[in-house]
Amino acid sequence: MSSDDGDEVKASRDLRDGRANAKVQETIGRSLKAHYNDLVHAPIPDKFLELLARLELKEQRTPAQESDDERR
Numbered sequence: 001m002s003s004d005d006g007d008e009v010k011a012s013r014d015l016r017d018g019r020a021n022a023k024v025q026e027t028i029g030r031s032l033k034a035h036y037n038d039l040v041h042a043p044i045p046d047k048f049l050e051l052l053a054r055l056e057l058k059e060q061r062t063p064a065q066e067s068d069d070e071r072r
Contacts, residue, residue, distance in 0.1 A: 007027050
């Protein structure tokens with residue numbers, strides 16, 4: 001367990017006990033920023049990109065094209 005892990009455990013305990021002070025809030029803020037940064041920089045899964053491309057293609061079609069596709 002790293003020093004940061006110990007801080008997070010203590011912060012969690014302080015919150016549970018109702019003693020959220022500036023240090024605890026700072027620890028929570030750092031942790032939230034780190035998690036957010038990880039999410040923002042995570043790659044978008046290929047399957048999701050494929051679904052977005054299919055949706056965009058469908059939205060670009062005219063109603064006449066869609067009814068032709070439905071008849072097939």
